[in-house]
Amino acid sequence: MSARHHVQSSAAAREDAVDLARWDDDGAPPPQSRSSPAAWLRVGAELGDRLVALSGRQDQLVTCRPGTRSRAPAAYLPGSAEIEFDAGLFAPLQPQQVRPRIVGDEEHYPAAWGVLVHEAAHAAHSVWEQPAGAEPQVVEAALLLEESRVESAHLTRRPTDRTYLRTSARTLIMPDIANPAFHGVEHAAGVAALILGRRDAGILDAGETKAVADLCERILGTDLLATLTGIWTAAHRCADHDAATMLAHAQDWCDALNAAAPKLPAAPQDLTDLLSGAVAVVMDNMAANDAADLAAHTAASDAAAARSRAKAQDRAQQADRRRKAAATATSVFNPHGTTVSPDGTPAPSSNPITGHRQPTTAEQSAAARLSRALRAAAYRERTEERTTSPTPPGRLNMRQALARDAQRAAGSIPTAQPFTHTRRRNSPTPPLRVGIAVDVSSSMSAACKPVASAAWIVARAATLTDPDSRTATIAYDMNLTALTRPTHHAPDRVTTFKANGGNHNLGNAIDALDHGLDLSRPGTGRLLVIVTDAQYTRDETARAVTRIKHLTTAGCAVLQLTLTPNSRHLPGTTPLHLPQPSNATAAIAKAATDAIRRTR
Template identity: 80%
Template sequence: MSAHHHIQSTPEDDADLARWDDDGAPPAQPRSSPAAWLRVGAELGDRLVALSGRQDLLVTCRPGTRSGAPAAFFPTLGEVEFDARLFAPLQPHEIHPRIVGDEERYPAAWGVFVHEAAHAAHSVWTQPAGANPRVVEAALLLEESRVEGAHLITRPTDRTYLRTSARTLVMPDIAHPTLQGIEQAAAAAALILGRRDTGILDAGETRAVTDLCQRVLGADLLTTLTRIWTAAHQCADHDATTMLAHGQQWCDALDAAAPALPLPENLTDLLSGAVKVVMAHAAATDAADLAAQDAAANAMASRSKAQAQDRAQRAGQRRKAAATAKSVFNARSTTVNPDGTPAPSGNPVTGTRRPTAAEQSAAARLSRALRAAAYRERSEERTTSPTPPGRLNMRAALARDAQRAAGSVPTAEPFTHTRRRNSPTPPLRVGIAVDVSGSMRAACKPVASAAWIVARAAALTDPDSRTATIAYDRHLTALTRPTHRAPERVTTFDATGGHHNLANAIDALDHGLELSRPGAGRLLVIVTDARYGSDETAQAVTRVKQLTTAGCAVLQLTLTDKSRHLPGTTLLHLPQPSSAPVAIAKAATDAIRRTR
């Protein structure tokens, strides 16, 4: 059991390579084209540049390796050889390492490749001539966990692959050890517990090997060995002297403790069993982490899909609302169905009349109130500077002179400049939806008056202000339209309809007046007793919630005690229907006053 399989010296002569290419046996029949594996090796070489930071390395990929290990790094040749059988059962045409993310289909093979990349990046110290082979072997054993720890510093996301590679690299060394006795147990501790201390494996996962090594090696010797590999983890990549010194300490500690340690005869079986437990725990942890990642990815995909569906639904609703608004606010004042087609009957409009003197006075008062509510004081921005223009502050000027006399850098700024800016006056958007089913007959006259008053006052207040009124039952009828001109006459109507269609009425007002768009005082007034069916109520409440979320105030006016409250609206009960214009005017004033 040793790390020397993963770092190889240059072959002694060309005969070694010749024996590899032709050992006298019949030529092997590859299952796939050698050229295909050459392509895989070339693409691995491209990825090795990012993994190791080196551009002078060659990667060869073929079934089997010269060293007999799953993979090996030849420092003097600048070569990494890789056993193609690690990709099994994938065939070369199914493997594309150049594509980032393709490694997720063969994590074990990629983990071994990352391990060799760590050697290529950090195993750059060379053993001096005449070094003790046993000391070099111990140093290379310590090198296994050292390079992985150093690799994690620059590429922490490769930890998952290094955990997977441990099962491929460590288990064969445990099952077919090259060391015996105390050195075998110490090597198992270095390979497993060393990876624990570099963060590759978790402490809980390595408990089985920790307990076995304490029982076999003793707590004192294990503490000494732990101190040695921990010090080796801090060694610089080029420091051969220090690495060999740690190797010498390793050998000395084993030689000193060996005579007093009775080792069990079945040590190999015990070590194999303990390492299998460690790897099983690690595999279970990785599987749980992968399942958690998949669950998180699925949840994110579900949220993205739901958000996309919601956006598509909202876009469809906006298109439908635009079509509804276009059909409702037609020039002929016709009643339309929810789908925009003209309704053959059911127009609640009974005619028009001239506004009364009281209504004209109310519109003038509301206009003045709206202008007062919309007025914004000029904002002031005060800045200081070390030079004019600006008003001189003598205290700051004296402080600046004192700073200059003291030899320090002057920081006082004696000139003050005040900039005053006019705040824009917000326009008003008021939409009125009045229920014209049979139970709302008492609201017809006051709402008709209120609609004209609000429209007239808005036009007098700001040319950008707009209002609109829609009468709804099963059909939709525009009483006033979202234009910049105030209506000359009051549109009168009656309530004789049946059923309700508040949702489409809100959509038309929302699109026509841009009630969902900030930047204006926005108010939706719904005059209704809300005695709807469950589906009608649900659709209306959905629209109301969207408007209130966008910052639009929604007021529900009711005239009887038997009225129901639409969730999300501000309910206002009016025992006297004639007070509806005053209530709507006050709500409009409050809406524009709250606008920022």
């Protein structure tokens, strides 16, 4: 069978060299190949470099030329530590198109690479030596069993090479089936060893080899096939250097065939055709399964690449949004207090600010109460960390001390740790970030006075609570106006405004507050309050909801205050309807207190 073609002895190689020399002496012109043999020398050298990783040996040489001395697609020559490789395996590629030095180039010629992997398995595991007096029939059987044994061992060492070992089976087995070295029962047994042996080695699937298994069972019988299966399965467990055990399995193989041959019916006259047809079915099944696996792998790779592109696009979009938000925040929180249009240019004629006034006594008292509430909500108990040790400092635990004395008295190494030390640490107080976006379109005139008062109260209370706390308020219609800015100092006066604008630009208002107050960054008590009836167009709502979802995903609380019964709810926000606009200050204060209390 085919095994003799893949592991060549030195004597066989010398005989082939003599035959080639005799051919040259006949006077006939040497056979011409499509490409010069010298052009394949580089390919062979690069295959040799990759062989180190495949076989784990550095003493192997790969020679690649059109045709081989063994007349097989490839062969391992243990005597000269050489693997000869037929350049025809790379067809239709020319040598300049083959670059094995580049990892991944083997995907362009999987059949040729599979043959190299098979020969690398021989180089790594076919290291047992044939005894000088061994019977040729036994040696032939051992080499037959060696085919699936080396692939089983290689698969244990490099499981990712299974795909290439499957392609090598299609390349190496079919020619040997059509031109057998054995006949009759021995031929069927050899096909079983090559096909079913690879099944049991994990190279082929059981469903793929059913046609050969059924045919071999019909020709060999159930008992003989079970015996042969046990022999090649045992050979798979044989050590690489154990020549005696390998030849013993080969002897068992020969004895089983010799004992069963007289009892079996005569083999069909067209046995070779039947076996070739069954093997062809196996190869078709393999090709179908490999194509399905490749399609699934390609689909998974395409899906992963699509996800990667989507993530990259999302990162690019987020970076672009951050740049635009930074530009919006810079233009809105300008030092002159002017109104800006969506493109960042000043729009003073649309400024809703009507003036500034001194805070009332009630507003100052409300700011003081809110400040105390925020401090109480931000307070964190000291954390305690207890550690034990065998030596001071620390509080002595008498039970552990007695245990340590008992351990010493018993002559064992003391493991008790009688001293307990408690370390108390103050937990940092989280600062507060509150952004208020108030709709100043004509339908929101009732919110102007309470929101102006609430903005000053929250800003003042946040400053009194923690020097790192910051608040900001933006009035928006189509344009944006900063009522309070994200500074560490509370405004001295209350900014009053009117609501007579048109259209809405809540998306840019949220961007400016997010960038100015770091509402997307964890570590602080974060709250966004939107005072609006949400009477927006579909596009305006979509832009606002996108920003709100980004903030809520980052852990920022978003509260929507509505004042009129016909108000709409912005998805992602916590709605709060206030029939009395004067209650807006208390509602915002409670939401800010809850936000800082939830901060960890």
